[in-house]
Amino acid sequence: MINPVLSEMAVYPFTRLEEERRRLVAAGVDVVDFGKGDPNEPTDPMIRQALVDALPERAPYPLAQGLPELREAASAWLERRFGVAVDPDREIVPTYGSKEAIFSLAQVLGTEGRVVAFGEPAYPVYERGALFAGARVQTLPLRRENGFLPDLGELDADVVLLWVNYPHNPTGALAPRAFYDELAEAAERHDFVVGSDEAYTELWFGEPPPSALQAADRSRFVVFQTLSKRSSMTGYRSGFVAGPPEVVAALKSYRPTVGTAPQEFVQRASVAAWNDERHVDETRARYRAKRDVLIPAIEARGWEIVASEATMYLWVVGPDPEALLEHGIIVSPGEMFGPSGQGYVRFALVPTLEECERAAEILGELP
Numbered sequence: 001m002i003n004p005v006l007s008e009m010a011v012y013p014f015t016r017l018e019e020e021r022r023r024l025v026a027a028g029v030d031v032v033d034f035g036k037g038d039p040n041e042p043t044d045p046m047i048r049q050a051l052v053d054a055l056p057e058r059a060p061y062p063l064a065q066g067l068p069e070l071r072e073a074a075s076a077w078l079e080r081r082f083g084v085a086v087d088p089d090r091e092i093v094p095t096y097g098s099k100e101a102i103f104s105l106a107q108v109l110g111t112e113g114r115v116v117a118f119g120e121p122a123y124p125v126y127e128r129g130a131l132f133a134g135a136r137v138q139t140l141p142l143r144r145e146n147g148f149l150p151d152l153g154e155l156d157a158d159v160v161l162l163w164v165n166y167p168h169n170p171t172g173a174l175a176p177r178a179f180y181d182e183l184a185e186a187a188e189r190h191d192f193v194v195g196s197d198e199a200y201t202e203l204w205f206g207e208p209p210p211s212a213l214q215a216a217d218r219s220r221f222v223v224f225q226t227l228s229k230r231s232s233m234t235g236y237r238s239g240f241v242a243g244p245p246e247v248v249a250a251l252k253s254y255r256p257t258v259g260t261a262p263q264e265f266v267q268r269a270s271v272a273a274w275n276d277e278r279h280v281d282e283t284r285a286r287y288r289a290k291r292d293v294l295i296p297a298i299e300a301r302g303w304e305i306v307a308s309e310a311t312m313y314l315w316v317v318g319p320d321p322e323a324l325l326e327h328g329i330i331v332s333p334g335e336m337f338g339p340s341g342q343g344y345v346r347f348a349l350v351p352t353l354e355e356c357e358r359a360a361e362i363l364g365e366l367p
């Protein structure tokens, strides 16, 4: 009765971590949870106020194409942030966060029986979207010696969609801007589309990372942006896709059937969020403060921090997740994100600064 893709699927990895957290809390353990990447940062009051001000007496069904104000705000932000001109009417469509849109791209492109490829370790949604679309999956191991970039020479000849995600979850690795030009050439040569998941471009601590949209030829790139991490708005569900006009047109005809347009009051709060950078600077400063507490504590144990240049994650060699659990510290075992994650753990810097300080003390006292 149930779709075999669903019944054969392992439990969504974070469901397992949440069960573990509840077990510890029930046993009275004071838990510091570096597991799931849901920011605990407050949403800026200016954004919350914009939502309240936009709440109408009656909210009609939102349209899939989204409010013109939101598409324009997204386009203006792309211009300010990456120096690219993206047409708000033909090349942008708002999404309900980015996860649902990432999930459904394999269906929108008609990948059935063909190959969808992605690097691993990875965010699990590329694979799940591909399987539900009836595609075959190719995983490309992301190796430390390659800076966690995929080896494009390993791509299957039948690939129709390749996912990339930089800054990368879970490793925190960055892609240089030239990588996107190499990708564009490979995509043109082998006739595939690139899905670029850019959920973490705004959580940087050195230079601001590039976007795939900055490639000389972006005609095969579909870019996914979101306010979830940039503006700590996971629960609002607001993002957008920027892509070639024919893909955006296909999304506009697919999406009304699924019903995934964000509520208009959320879209208006999103306009306020995209138009402001002050709160994003403040968010980065908060993550930077947590890094300043945890990085020395992790290194003092002799563990090694690898990549971890951007995002809210630290990718670490050395700790034993089970042993940390005994001391109330939850981290994600690297293999949760794919076989190449073996030997690593991921710290998501979502606990408060005070909790990070407590965790640093616990780490200092471990035997």
Ligand SMILES: Cc1ncc(COP(=O)(O)O)c(C=O)c1O
Residues within 6 Å of the ligand: 037, 096, 097, 098, 099, 100, 102, 123, 165, 169, 197, 199, 225, 226, 227, 228, 234, 238, 239
């Ligand atoms: C790599 C990556 N992409 C996309 C998302 C989706 O975020 P959202 O649906 O909240 O935009 C996440 C969320 O954790 C993520 O880690």
